[in-house]
Amino acid sequence: MAQVSDRDRNLARELPEKFLSESGSAIDRVTELVSQSWMSYDADVRDELVEVLVPVLEPLLESGAVASYRERDLCEGIVASWLTRQPSVNR
Secondary structure, three states: OOOOOHHHHHHHHHHHHHHHHOOOOHHHHHHHHHHHHOOOOOHHHHHHHHHHHHHHHHHHHOOOOOOOHHHHHHHHHHHHHHHHOOOOOOO
16 A cells, blocks of 8 residues: 655645646646646556546636635545555655
8 A cells, every 4th residue: 555645745735726727627637637746656546536636626617716725635635545545656
């Protein structure tokens, strides 16, 4: 099982702000961010993470929405849970 590093936790907490700075659909934005941050994992496994993160981040596309601690905390928890289920990889 993979350990959740401080790097991974920080990347996860930054997802809402990075999501807002990307362009495209919610799924395109999340896919790009997950690929950038966790490229060492297989695409199918990353897709599982994308599937769970999209419903958390998609509401940020609404006019006037801002990333809050709620989204940061949710992303950190989702990524940490996902990572603990993955086999260790050399990164």
